[in-house]
Amino acid sequence: MKSVEEADYVIVGGGSAGGVLAGRLSQDPACRVALIEAGGSDRTRLCTVPGMVSIIHTTPKVKKRFDWGFYTAPQPHGAGRRIPYVRGRVVGGSSAINGMVYVRGHRQNYDDWEAEGCTGWGAADATRCYKQLEDWEGGEDAYRGAGGPIAVTRSRDLVPATQALVEAIAETCGVPVVDDYNGADQEGVGACQMNARGGRRYSSSEAFVQPALARPNFHLISGAAAARVVIEGGRAVGVELIDGDRRRIVRAAREVILCAGVIGSAHLLMLSGVGPAAHLRDHGIAAIADLPVGQNLHDHLFVPMTFLAPTARHRGTALHFLGGMVKEAMHKGDTWFSRTVFDALGFVRSSQAERGVPDIQLHCLPWSYPSPNQDRPVRPVVDKRPALTVMPTLIYPKSRGEVTLTSADPTAAPHIDPHFLEEEADRRLLIEGMKLVREIMASPRLGDIVQGELHPGPAFTSDAELAAELPNRIHTVYHPVGTCRMGVDDRAVVDPQLRVRGVDGLRVADASIMPRVIGGNTNAPSMMIGERCAELIAAAH
Ligand SMILES: Cc1cc2nc3c(=O)[nH]c(=O)nc-3n(C[C@H](O)[C@H](O)[C@H](O)COP(=O)(O)OP(=O)(O)OC[C@H]3O[C@@H](n4cnc5c(N)ncnc54)[C@H](O)[C@@H]3O)c2cc1C
Structure with missing residues (x-):
């Protein structure tokens, strides 16, 4: 100091x-x-x-x-x-x-x-x-x-499973595949941009x-x-x-x-x-x-939805991590280790969207994601099977909390109470987002790639079941x-x-x-x- x-x-x-x-x-x-x-x-x-x-x-x-x-x-x-x-x-x-x-x-x-x-x-x-x-x-x-001063690059070399997912989102939601969602128009789906370059x-x-x-x-x-x-x-x-x-x-x-x-x-x-x-x-x-x-x-909230996809990536094993480190040492700045964990992002409209502005963000990963209802033991449990994860994200929440x-x-430490999902419209939007993700994953484009839903899974199908499970699944995006x-x-x-x-x-x-x-x-x-x-x-x- x-x-x-x-x-x-x-x-x-x-x-x-x-x-x-x-x-x-x-x-x-x-x-x-x-x-x-x-x-x-x-x-x-x-x-x-x-x-x-x-x-x-x-x-x-x-x-x-x-x-x-x-x-x-x-x-x-x-x-x-x-x-x-x-x-x-x-x-x-x-x-x-x-x-x-x-x-x-x-x-x-x-x-x-x-x-x-x-x-x-x-x-x-x-x-x-x-x-x-x-x-x-x-x-x-x-x-x-x-x-x-801030380097901004795109996620590269998307696995074929993510490429197919991008096309499936575009077709199902009727949005373009975009080169730059930070440019003239946000709406669409495309490779994730990140503030990283050369492995830094x-x-x-x-x-x-x-x-x-x-x-x-x-x-x-x-x-x-x-x-x-x-x-x-x-x-x-x-x-x-x-x-x-x-x-x-x-x-x-x-x-x-x-x-x-x-x-x-x-x-x-x-x-x-x-x-x-x-x-x-x-x-x-x-x-x-x-x-x-x-x-x-x-704050923003998302719900991770994970789908078995043998051509996506395995995740969460020590071997996977060590392999990443070794490859990164050999090919500096050119492996998954040098990038964000997100491959692609989508910005699409729900039935509640106002003035043509997309109100659901789709965070897409080429692997599974820790299930948030496991965050009490602090060390999250990751599904190690190869998977695609899509997180429908509430980007314009109506609920308001306080510090x-x-x-x-x-x-x-102060008292932090975000009043998550207090407004019914927020709950409705996330349920609509989850149903939309299921529609995308059922698209013929993903027919050979996706082999079933791992999380939340088929036990939660009707609107009532999704509404009952939503509280266990919401995850802050830390925004x-x-x-x-x-x-x-x-x-x-x-x-x-x-x-x-x-x-x-x-x-x-x-x-x-x-x-x-x-x-x-x-x-x-x-x-x-x-x-x-x-x-x-x-x-x-
Ligand atoms: C785990 C995680 C993942 C995220 N992922 C992304 C992402 O991928 N993309 C994205 O766009 N956003 C992401 N975000 C959100 C984004 O990082 C934040 O919105 C952004 O950094 C907020 O910036 P800030 O300047 O407001 O606060 P911060 O960057 O949090 O800075 C506040 C600083 O003030 C310091 N400070 C606080 N109190 C005191 C004090 N009393 N005395 C001295 N110093 C103090 C803190 O230590 C901290 O360094 C993520 C956030 C988290 C936590």
């Missing part, structure tokens, strides 16, 4: 958004930037080599080093389960331990934010930021960027924090958790952090920016006196700004957003400049500011939020 007492910008959280923001701000040698990160270094092959991340997620002792270890409250619509709520605690944040799937979302998502008053966040502004971030293997065009993960650490370390104006303070924002006379003037067994303050000459993620940023604001006044009072914290911090929590304090002690909502109304926590309402010198920039989750995976949008925040700060100063 570097010892620094003051910086112009003090950023809390070196994750997807915070890493990008810190990297961008420190490109100006006149700006002193301090980045406070609770976790340690990501300079280990566990984080930097794509295939190795599975060790983190399946080995409890290793996981402890990189994950906050949160659990949700028992979920009434999730069979009463307390669902593990993985969040990266490491330089690079969740981008250092995630699945690397690269999706921007539908362009309409951003235009909707703008239409609700979030000026400067429409599709045109978002596209500019994405273009600045990307080094897309397909080269630059009106939508895509080349030459940026392009997290925000790889692309932004590591290059910044050589700059004399940049200070990374890792292994130190922020305890609160210091607010004096209505202005954020620094951050108090827990440095071993003592507390110290890093002062901010210009601004404090919270990038601690959807749980961390809401938690820190409340510990600092920014949140629902009555709730803060219950914990002995005086309210400086009475705002609905922690509300509007929402609240359990204590004024900053080391106590929570919304707890420090951006907007222009009285219930907004930050304004469209990402400034916390009622406190000067304080912004939030991470997944927590999304008013509504975008239709796709949330890592690229979180990095875009970091990029956009850097633009807003540059314009303000």
Whole structure:
């Protein structure tokens, strides 16, 4: 940890958004930037080599080093389960331990934010930021960027079973096979894009924090958790952090920016006196700004459906993993070990879809996936038979949950209750998605490939049986957003400049500011939020 007492910008959280923001701000040698990160270094092959991340997620002792270890409250619509709520605690944040799937979302998502008053966040502004971030293997065009710090490539050499699955999805759903779902139109099915290249993960650490370390104006303070924002006379003037067994303050000459993620940023604001006044009072914290911090929590859910397919891949054996490592050593960056586990993605419309925007995402894997109702013993059981897995995914959930304090002690985990599937429309959509997947798998295109459904299996056939089994099967995609909502109304926590309402010198920039989750995976949008925040700060100063 570097010892620094003051910086112009003090950023809390070196994750997807915070890493990008810190990297961008420190490109100006006149700006002193301090980045406070609770976790340690990501300079280990566990984080930097794509295939190795599975060790983190399946080995409890290793996981402890990189994950906050949160659990949700028992979920009434999730069979009463307390669902593990993985969040990266490491330089690079969740981008250092995630699945690397690269999706921007539908362009309409951003235009909707703008239409609700979030000026400067429409599709045109978002596209500019994405273009600045990307080094897309397909080269630059009106939508895509080349030459940026984040390498984006496509899954290659799909197994024949996945190729047939892609065609089956296109035919059954009446959508095109698309070359680039991040381009002009999202709707369709095609090879998954990922932030990896040459056997290396392009997290925000790889692309932004590591290059910044050589700059004399940049200070990374890792292994130190922020305890609160210091607010004096209505202005954020620094951050108090827990440095071993003592507390110290890093002062901010210009601004404090919270990038601690959807749980961390809401938690820190409340510990600092920014949140629902009555709730803060219950914990002995005086309210400086009475705002609905922690509300509007929402997340994507999927249901893994696995089908026996002898020409797909085996999974889950030590031999399979070791084989991957050996092949990767011989053919660097060119094996399944150097990629995301997802082969293809589909974006299709359900009967509830509004304004022609796809509302079901299909995550496709060439192997089986751990069944989520086995996550209580922590080490998931993977079906080792060769299989295709398709996960119908609810991308526009209507249910809303919350993050609240359990204590004024900053080391106590907050209470996380996503209220999964509380809204009936969410349950209906997932059941429709499951039935759609069955229709796809029964398509003649897959006749020689698919030999029956392994999970959930034929025991769950009617709508009533699927509805009864759904609570056991739902799985978070780890895409929570919304707890420090951006907007222009009285219930907004930050304004469209990402400034916390009622406190000067304080912004939030991470997944927590999304008013509504975008239709796709949330890592690229979180990095875009970091990029956009850097633009807003540059314009303000
Ligand atoms: C297992 C997993 C798989 C995923 N797979 C994908 C995927 O394939 N594709 C995709 O697009 N998205 C994926 N996601 C989601 C995506 O990674 C997140 O949406 C995104 O990283 C959120 O970015 P963020 O900046 O908001 O938060 P984070 O990246 O989580 O960063 C927050 C940072 O703040 C730090 N922090 C928190 N509190 C404090 C504190 N008090 N003091 C100091 N530091 C603090 C944390 O340690 C962390 O480093 C996945 C997430 C997980 C967990």
